[in-house]
Amino acid sequence: MQRLLDRLDQRLEKRFPEQRLFLKSDSATRYVRLRPLTQAVGIFSAVTFFAWGVLAASILLMDSIGSGNIRDQAAREQAYYETRLNDLAAERDARASETETAQSRFTYAMERISDMQSALLASEQRRIELETGIEVIQRTLRRTVDERDAARAHGAELARTLTDETGTARTGAEQAQDVAQTLDFLMSALDTATSERDNAALAADDARRQADHLALEVRLIQDRNTRIFAQLEEAIEMSVSPLERIFTNAGLSVDTILRQVRSGYQSQSAALQPISMSTSGSYDPDSDEARANRVLAGLDELNLYRVATERLPFARPVSGARQTSSFGVRRDPRTGASRQHNGVDWAAAQGTTITATSAGRVKFAGRQGGYGNLVIIEHDFGIETYYAHLHRINVSTGQRVSRGDKIGGMGTTGRSTGVHLHYEIRVGGTPLNPMTYIRAAQNVF
Known part of the structure; x- marks a missing residue:
């Protein structure tokens, strides 16, 4: 080992020649030898410490700048979502007001049409009665003429018989008196028949004019109703389309959700009941009745969408927080191993308010293993939401x-x-990505 150190000293001698550090005291002078290897280790340690300090300061500076940008972006997105929500609420109220106004106009138009139809039927009945009266008068007149001719023939026969028996007929004065009486009767009957015929003709003309006027008003009302129905149908379509996209983007079956909502929604308004005004058995798909029923069906479907969105967890559980971990496989922060993360994490200050993402019933509120303080909310359609690692719990089971x-x-x-919220969505016990629901509704609510 000493030989290896000596060889290293010899190799480093050219770059780091041996130095001596003298230490002088009152009684003696001493020195410390700084060998080449010792100098190299000291210089390397100093350079390493300096590089580590620069790298750590850079990382802290970049993290601070990135956190500020994310917070600003989150604040801008929150302001945009709130503005969008207010605009949609105002548009929804305007559409509802237009729907109520159109419904009132439609009801008034239906009442007017009913009155006009009643007046038209009455005038038609009067015309039929007048025609019947004219026909009766004409039959009476014909019968009177026939009776007059028969009376004349009978009078002539009587005159011939009298002449044959007595050799003379009635006097001229008597015959003139009979003729005068007959003519007076006929003239009176003709005058009466003519007067009734003229009155009937005038009444029929007046009835026809009223019928034409009513028909024109009915056409105008139908045109106005057509425009009203077109506006209502467009408004309903514009309101239903974004709601339908929410369920589609969230991977939900629209038909299944609406069917479940409809089966459990028992407080249907009487104003949305189908309209039935015809008893003839015929059905015209372009009639006002059919279009009104389609509008009412659209409003009922819009109401079902509204109820369904209130029962599904489309909202964010926390505002003003930054997302720190997403759904899926990730590196465990404690063990470093890869494992499935069943939710989404958001970080913020301790005590930041956590809110329910949809209406429901608290299934569990307490402490549970690694979740810490946990709240489980049970929603409709077999959906549950988990809120874990809470500092405090404000609800009860x-x-x-x-x-x-x-x-x-x-x-x-x-x-x-660290301080954060772990949020999960489970359907039938199976964890799903919560961001699928949140992103599906972020441009609507």
Whole structure:
């Protein structure tokens, strides 16, 4: 070993010649020999320590700059999401107001159409009655003329019989009186028939004019209803499309979710019941009744989407925090081995408010192994959310919570290396990536 050290000293002699450090006291002078190997080790140690200091300072500076940028970006995204949420809420309220106004207009139009149809039917009935009266008068007139002719023939026959028996007919005065009475009767009947015929014709003309006017009003109302229905259908489609994208992007079956919501939603509003105004048995898909029913069905579907989104965990459990770990296989911070991470981690200050991401019932609230202080919320459709490592818990088992309710504060209990929230979503007990749900709704809510 000493030979190896001597050889190293000889090799380093050219670059690091032997030095002597003199130490002088009052009584004597001593010195310390600094061999080449000793000098090389000292210089290497100093250079290594200086390089480590520079590297550590650089890492700390870069981490500080990166953390500031992430916080600024998170603040900008939060402000954008809040602005987007306010805009969508205002648009939703405007669409709801337009829907109520259109429903009122539609009801008023239906009432007007019903009144017009009643008036049209009444005028048609009056026209039929007048035509029947004219026909009766004409039959009476014909019968009267026939009776007059028969009376004349009978009078002539009687006159011939009287002439044959008595040798003379009735006097001219009597015959003139009979003719005058007959003519007076006929003229009176003709005047009455003519007057009734003229009145019936006038009534029929007036009824036709009213019918034409009502038909025009019905066409105008139908045109207005067509525009109203088109606006309502467009508004419903624009409202349903982003909600449908939420479920599709989250990997959920829209039909299954809506069917489950519909089966459990018993408080359907009477205003959304289908409209039925025809009893003829025919069905026109382009009629106002059919379009109104389609609009009501769209509103009912929109309401089902609203109920479903309130029951699914689309929201973030914490605001103003930075994500430190994602879902999937990662390097364990304690052991260094690769293992499955069943949730998403966010880091922030201790005590940061943790909120429920959807409405549900608290299934568990307490301490559980490596999770530390843990809250489990049971939602509809077999979905559960986990909130782990909490500093404190603000809910109890069995309690009902709504989206945004505070359930605890961020901490570092359990198997944790720092203050953070571990958040999981499980469907039927199987962990899923929570960011799939959060990203699906981040541009809608």
